[in-house]
Every structure is written in structure tokens, then in C-alpha cells.
Amino acid sequence: xxANSTNTSDGSRSxxxxxxxxxxxxxxxxxxxxxRVCGWSAIFFVMAIFFFVFRTAFPVLIGSHATTRIxxxxxxxxxxxEVRQRGTEWNGTEVVFEPVENSAAAVTxxxxxxxxxxxxxxxxxxxxxxxxxxxxxxLSEEIRAELAPTDRLSARKRKA
Numbered sequence: 001x002x003a004n005s006t007n008t009s010d011g012s013r014s015x016x017x018x019x020x021x022x023x024x025x026x027x028x029x030x031x032x033x034x035x036r037v038c039g040w041s042a043i044f045f046v047m048a049i050f051f052f053v054f055r056t057a058f059p060v061l062i063g064s065h066a067t068t069r070i071x072x073x074x075x076x077x078x079x080x081x082e083v084r085q086r087g088t089e090w091n092g093t094e095v096v097f098e099p100v101e102n103s104a105a106a107v108t109x110x111x112x113x114x115x116x117x118x119x120x121x122x123x124x125x126x127x128x129x130x131x132x133x134x135x136x137x138x139l140s141e142e143i144r145a146e147l148a149p150t151d152r153l154s155a156r157k158r159k160a
Contacts, residue, residue, distance in 0.1 A: 095115075099121070104133075105125045
């Protein structure tokens with residue numbers, strides 16, 4: 001017999017062998033729970049991967065809005081134009097600024113030349129008036145305009 005286990009006079013085991021079945025049960029239970037936790041965490045991480053991939057790819061799947069940023073001279077004059085409908089219909093369209101005399105800012109669209117023409121009075125028309133001409137004019141159903149949240153020229157000046 002080994003030193004760790006000796007039979008007593010009543011035939012019961014003593015020492016390590018007496019606790020071995022309980023220890024085996026605790027070890028087995030711990031390993032099973034570790035496997036369960038690893039399994040559920042793997043499922044969770046795979047679902048998270050799918051979520052982030054689909055969230056990133058969603059605009060590609062359904063199409064995106066054509067958007068452009070127009071950088072104009074001066075502070076707080078940059079414009080952002082966004083086509084309201086998804087698709088490629090407006091891709092390649094040019095935005096042309098055409099000076100006029102004594103007229104309010106106006107916006108027109110020439111589908112043949114694929115141009116959006118912005119009529120403005122040099123030195124008098126503000127960027128806000130051009131935004132209003134887009135949002136209140138004949139192209140308001142097609143194009144949304146806004147002042148850029150950060151003006152590139154102003155940002156450059158602030159860094160210096």
C-alpha cells in the first residue's frame with residue numbers, strides 16, 4: 001500500500017483517496033464551465049464581427065448619397081452639398097459658380113451639360129444665401145446644402 005492511503009480497522013480509506021472523487025467532480029465541473037464560457041464568448045465575438053462588418057458595409061449595399069465639399073475663399077464659407085436620393089445619377093455633375101449683377105443668389109440645373117449653376121453677386125452674396133438658394137430653390141427636392149461644420153481655411157488659421 002502507498003503512504004497516502006491506508007485502510008483503517010473499519011475498512012474505510014483515509015488520506016488523499018478519500019477526497020479524490022470530490023476533487024474529480026469539482027475539476028470536471030470547472031472544466032465544463034470553462035468550455036461553456038469559451039463557447040458562448042466565441043459565439044458572441046462572431047456575432048460582434050458580423051455586426052461591425054454589416055454596419056460598415058451597409059451604405060455600400062444600399063447605395064450612398066453623392067456628396068461634395070466646396071471650399072470657398074474667406075472664413076466660414078465652405079459648403080457641403082448632398083444629393084437626397086441614393087444612387088449614381090448625380091455622379092460627375094459639376095458645380096459652376098457664375099457671377100451676375102444685382103440679383104439674389106439662385107441655383108439652376110442643366111441636365112445636358114451635367115452642371116449645377118450657382119448665380120451670385122461677387123462681394124455681396126454670402127455662403128448662407130447660397131445655402132438658402134439650394135434649400136429653398138428648385139433643386140431643394142434633389143440637393144441638400146449646408147455650411148461646412150469646420151471651415152478648412154478657418155481651421156488652418158486656428159492652428160497657426
